[in-house]
Amino acid sequence: MxxxxxxxxxxxxxxxxxxxxxxxxxxxxxxxxxxxxxxxxxxxxxxxxxNAFAIQLRTNASKVIGVIVPEISGYFYHSFIAGLEDEARSWGYSLMILQSGNDPEVEAANLRLCRMNRAAGILVASTSGTKDLAPFERTDAAGIPVVFFDKVPESRQFPKVSMADAEAGFLGADTLIRKGRKRILALFGDHALSITRKRLKAFQGTFQRHAADGHLTIRHARSQQEARQITFEALADQTYNAVFAMSDEILAGAMKAIMQHRLRIPEDIGVLAISTGLIPGLYEPEISYIETSGETLGKRSFEILHKCMSKATPLGEFLVPSTLVEKGSV
Amino acid sequence: MxxxxxxxxxxxxxxxxxxxxxxxxxxxxxxxxxxxxxxxxxxxxxxxxxNAFAIQLRTNASKVIGVIVPEISGYFYHSFIAGLEDEARSWGYSLMILQSGNDPEVEAANLRLCRMNRAAGILVASTSGTKDLAPFERTDAAGIPVVFFDKVPESRQFPKVSMADAEAGFLGADTLIRKGRKRILALFGDHALSITRKRLKAFQGTFQRHAADGHLTIRHARSQQEARQITFEALADQTYNAVFAMSDEILAGAMKAIMQHRLRIPEDIGVLAISTGLIPGLYEPEISYIETSGETLGKRSFEILHKCMSKATPLGEFLVPSTLVEKGSV
DNA sequence: TTCTTTTTTGCAAACGTTTGCGATAATGTT
DNA sequence: AACATTATCGCAAACGTTTGCAAAAAAGAA
Known part of the structure; x- marks a missing residue:
């Protein structure tokens, strides 16, 4: 050597x-x-x-930002990371990726690791079980700004950036109504998640205000399989002319049921989803969706974190807007 | 603070x-x-x-391994990273993720970054344009072992780990033949890629040896759209009773064409793919596939790298086996 | 007691860089 | 010629840790 x-x-x-x-x-x-x-x-x-170590030791600051997510794979986070990396690299930062596996303890350990490595900042999509914010407070007190994204805690203590869930919910209902689809089977995720509640509330509110004459069925599914099961049963009779899915996972389940019934899209049934974009592009015809871009969220998250690293911490919740991508499925 | x-x-x-x-x-x-x-x-x-910096400066070694991929998102690498992170964390290592964006220059810059940060080791899925191995040699000479995965160069100088492409190709042809599907439309990717050639060669060889009475059409597609186009045209007449897709991207295109023709699976046409597993699970019925698990590749890659980091470098190419996952689409 | 051995602790250098401040040399000003 | 200014450069401390070696203290042996 x-x-x-x-x-x-x-x-x-x-x-x-x-x-x-x-x-x-x-x-x-x-x-x-x-x-x-x-x-x-x-x-x-x-x-x-x-020698980066020497520099970092001397200046007590690194050009690494820590990213803690429940899982890298799956429907969403990888595109977030991709967008984030892109933006971070253009500012000379690189990414240290940690999976929490949805375990609060692993999450805390990862946080500690970030502290030991004097990360310049940390982005966290917290686990669903995260209740104790003390580890985050300690990190913040150590001078490492923490920004939550996507899965954000209730606390107003940290800056947060997430998808404009209410807007997406509104856009979903509004689009369906404008297209004349008023007999809707709407599929949502776990009701315990705030993301579900926000999307649901906006969707339901919009529907009630502008389509009082229609018919709306709300169902919750906690997995692809469940979504498929529910959809299959609901679609057995002809009451619906549209299916709305609040996420990729649920869309996947719903689509299976639709294909099983051999329904034509959009003639027999309209389909609309809130999605990252990959999954809707796999079907024929492609599915229209309200885009919640992981890439965009990643880039935006870096911007917020970058502000935190330089000067005053901009508290509050930042939303990245959703846009409708029409593919003709509704 | x-x-x-x-x-x-x-x-x-x-x-x-x-x-x-x-x-x-x-x-x-x-x-x-x-x-x-x-x-x-x-x-x-x-x-x-x-203080990790001080330790690292003193010991001149870090517990970080660098990962350089063309892109994080997409059909494959994110699951690789997920598997790798899992394995790495259990050994006390964490991951520094760099995207090359398929640009050899960015790749070299990322490599430099890994060197500056005295990464314990580096895993690289090289860009398709990577010709000059000098940056890798320099890294290796600096005492940082480099292991290639997935997209590996021809050189025998570095250890490499990749999917068992020949095996997957063989398994594909063999499965189709065993199921009595001998009129096959086989879709492959860019012929310039070694992965394509390996899979193709094994597929074609197996077919010719065991189904000389059948009919095999080989086509190459460089994108989802192209795969769709080719499939749609080929399936216009009834010559085929099976479609084989060598990757997720191509499967997605082929499936669109199949859905467009409203063909039933497996009655009208059988479908088989080489895949990571996510995409085939989205259709109804689900598509049988030969699994090339990113997770497994990730874990295996870490093992190899780990050997390189500790003692003698085990040169050569390591293959992670493929297995058939039957879902009834063929 | 005196000497040897063992246990426990401290000294100081080293890792490679950054940075305030002082030193020297070059140049300009009167 | 004497002084002030400016352009260059070097000294040395500091960042927080590890580690070989010496020192001190305690314990055991004679």
């Missing part, structure tokens, strides 16, 4: 001091032009690469 | 030396039991957390 070159090596070769070399390499005005030139050349030649 | 506690703080409070405290905390046999006790208690009280 070739031993790495350091500032010291360069300094010795050039009969300069370490500090001069250090300054030369970062274009400090105190250093003469020709000196800088020579230093840069030798650094190039020796393939000098600064 | 609360200033963090250090070994020094603890030492002063207890009128001990820094080295004693350091040793006490790592249960060094030289330290008296009662001293350890007191140190541990105070450390607990002061919420002492070691």
């Amino acid at each position: 070739k031993s790495r070159s350091t500032l010291k090596h360069i300094a010795e070769h050039l009969h300069l001091s370490i500090s001069t070399v250090s300054r030369a390499l970062k274009d400090h005005p105190d250093i003469a032009a020709h000196t800088k030139q020579k230093v840069r050349e030798l650094a190039e030649l020796l393939e000098y690469e600064p | 609360k200033s963090r506690s250090t070994l020094k703080h603890i030492a002063e409070h207890l009128h001990l030396s820094i080295s004693t405290v350091s040793r006490a905390l790592k249960d060094h046999p030289d330290i008296a039991a009662h001293t350890k006790q007191k140190v541990r208690e105070l450390a607990e009280l002061l919420e002492y957390e070691p």
Whole structure:
């Protein structure tokens, strides 16, 4: 293994001091032009690469931001991470990814890891079981800003960024009504999740206000299988002319039931979902959806975190808007 | 911001030396039991957390492994990362994720970043344009083992781990033949990719050996849309009784065409794919597939890298086997 | 007691960088 | 010529930890 070159090596070769070399390499005005030139050349030649540890130890700050998610795979978080990485890299940051596996204890351990590594900031999609915010407070007190995204706690203590769930719910109902689909089977996720409640409330409210003459059935499913089962039974008789799915997972289940009944879209039944976009694009015809882009959320989250890292913490909840993507399924 | 506690703080409070405290905390046999006790208690009280930078600077090694992929999102890599993270965490490592965006230059920059951060090891799914292996050699020479996965270069210089592509191709053809599907439309990806060629060769060879009486059409598609187009046209007449897709992306396109023709699966046409498993589970009936699990590949990759990090580098190419998952679509 | 052995602790250097401040040399000003 | 100014550069401390070695204290052996 070739031993790495350091500032010291360069300094010795050039009969300069370490500090001069250090300054030369970062274009400090105190250093003469020709000196800088020579230093840069030798650094190039020796393939000098600064030791990040030393820099970080000295400056007590890293260019790494921690990301804690329940799971990387699945329907959503990977696109979030992709968007985040993109934005972070353009600012010179890189990502340290930790999965909590939906276990609050693992979450706390991951948080500790971020602290030990002096992460510049942390983004957290908390587990559903996260009740104790103390670990987050401790992290924040240590000077590492914490921003929650997607799965956010009730507390108003931390900045949060999430999808505009109410807007998405509204958009869903509004779109269906505008298209004349008023006999709706609407499928939502676990009622315990705030994301479900927000989407549901807006959807239901909008429907009641603008389609009092219609018929709305709300059902909750906790898995793809359950969604499929519910949809299959509900669609047995002809009462509905549209299915609404509040998430990709539920859409997948509903679509299976629809395909099982061999219903044509959009002739026999209209379909609309809130989705990231990947799943709706797999069917024929493609499914219209209200986009909740993981990429966008990722980029936006970085912006918020970046503000927190630089100056005053902008508290409050930030929403990234949803937009309707029409594919003709409704 | 609360200033963090250090070994020094603890030492002063207890009128001990820094080295004693350091040793006490790592249960060094030289330290008296009662001293350890007191140190541990105070450390607990002061919420002492070691400074990873200092440790890493001192030991010149980190517990971070770098992962460079063309993209995080998409059909495959996120599940790889998920599996990898799982395995890595159980060994005390965490992941630094970098996207190359399929750009060799970004790839090289990311590599440099890993070097600066003295990653314990690096896993790379190279870009399709990666020709110059010099950056990888330099990294390896610096004592950071590099292991390629999935998209691996021809060079025999680095250990590689990838899916058993030949096996998957064989399994595909064999399964179809066993089920009596011998009029096959087989869809493959870009012929320039080695993964395509390997799968194709095995598929084609197996077919010719065991179903000389059948009829096999090979087509190549470079996108979902193209796969759809090709499938739609090919399926216009009744010559085929099975479609084979070598990847998720292609399966998605093929399925659209099949749905467009309103063909029943498996009555009108059989479908089989090589896949990660997510996509085939979205249709009704679900699609049988030869599993190329990203999770498994991730775990296996870590194992190989872990060997590289500890002792002799096990050169060569490691394959993770594929298994058939039957769902009744063929 | 005196010497040896063992147990327990401290000293100090090292890891590679940044940075305030002082030193020197070059230049300009009167 | 004497002084003030500016342009360059080096010294040394600091960041928090690990670790070889020496020192001190305690214990045992003679």
